Amino acid sequence: MKGRTIVLDHIEGREAAALMVDGKLDDFLIAGDAPPPGTIYRAKADRPVKGQGGMFLTTPDGPAFLRQAKGLAPGALLLVQVTGYAEEGKALPVTDRVLFKSRYAIVTPDAPGLNISRSIRDEDARDRLLEIAHDMMGESPYGLILRSCCAGADAEEIAEDISAMLAQAEQILDDPSTEPETLSEGDSPHVLAWRDWTDPADVFTEPGGFETHGVLDALDTARGIQEPLAGGGYLFIEPTRALVAVDVNTGADTSLAAGTKANFACAKQLARALRVRGLGGQITLDLAPMPKKDRRGFEQALRTAFRHDPVETTLAGWTPLGHFELQRKRARIPLKEVLK
Incomplete structure (x- = not known):
């Protein structure tokens, strides 16, 4: 079977997404029990790790570890984002450089400026996207990156995406609470598939799609x-x-x-x-x-x-x-x- 196919389904009670390329499993996302990457916490600094320049943090989902935490005092509150999955028995890996990422736009509070993906080389397209970015970001102090899939995308969809990410960033960064809290859950497999698998593809969402499209057989090998x-x-x-x-x-x-x-x-x-x-x-x-x-x-x-x-x-x-x-x-x- 030639071409790209995205299959959204569930397996063993877990949400999952499969990308098939020419009939072969090319990528697979599945929900786990741990907090997914992208989850944002208000965390409390717990104790520094001497010699590593890091800090253990307290979050609602257990301990987290922040590298390069120079100048951070125990007891301080800060926003952090999960960057990956921890090995069993280890703390969640997090960063204090929080990003708000969607299909077309990434809002970067710690990196001001408007940027277009380098893979978009057409100057007219870059000018069009820069105009959309200026209109939507206005006087916001936050930065913005427009992703490669913006090339040829509908201007209204791009604008809506920017607006949604900017609103989410403002809501979370302006939250006045003072206790450790989960402020945003990381994206689910189905949302990640929509966000990151942006090349043209046939999309199937009917239950049982994994069996119909050969995903289960490919998973047996994997x-x-x-x-x-x-x-x-x-x-x-x-x-x-x-x-x-x-x-x-x-x-x-x-x-x-x-x-x-x-x-x-x-x-x-x-x-x-x-x-x-x-x-x-x-x-x-x-x-x-x-x-x-x-x-x-x-x-x-x-x-x-x-x-x-x-x-x-x-x-x-x-x-x-x-x-x-x-x-x-x-x-x-x-x-x-x-x-x-």
Whole structure:
């Protein structure tokens, strides 16, 4: 099945959204039990962490940890936003640079100025969007970013989006209460799908859509450790307490170039495989044997694949043992934690 399909449904009583590209599961979002990224709290500073420059905070959903909390005194109140999912037993990761993000607009209270996505290169389009931004933001001291999907979008829809995010920002930032409180819940999977999957797609919302469109079969693969590669090889993806181990296997191919082919196939598919499984943290690749002269090409292929991935990922490089390491933000909840 060619093309892009977005399926909104529920699985095991949890709201979920699937993005299918050419009949293959390309992304998957599912509601978990922890506060989702984007949740905004009024938190109270609890105790500093010596040597790390951070501060533990008190929130209605338990302890949170804020990095780079220099100058923050215990007992102080501040607004923070959840940035990802915490490992079991650890505090929620938060930032004090709160953003109000929607499909077209991001309001940035701590970064004044009107900005247009760099991917919009047409000067006429940029001028049109800048005019809309000026009209809607008026004399507001907050900043605004118009996202790439604004190109070609209806001006009225963009204006409504800006207005909604600006109103939400003003309401939360002007709230006079003085106790720790949840001020805004993070977006649900269905809202995130509308917000972030902006390329043209067929959208299906009928109950049972996951079964009809092959999502359940794809999830069976994603819940396992084995991921097939083009050319007949495999990835074995195994999360541990410390890291995610990825082993590249050449399968039945015994040719001299088998290792190189499997590694390049891994480079193309790894981002999708990690994304649908919701995996982050430290990723260590145990690659198939290949000549050192092919390493540069492998890195370039990996970099190209992750350039289009929505989850922030750093390519750390090679280890003395010939493994390749990545550091990936824990922006998704691991699939195996919510689907048994």
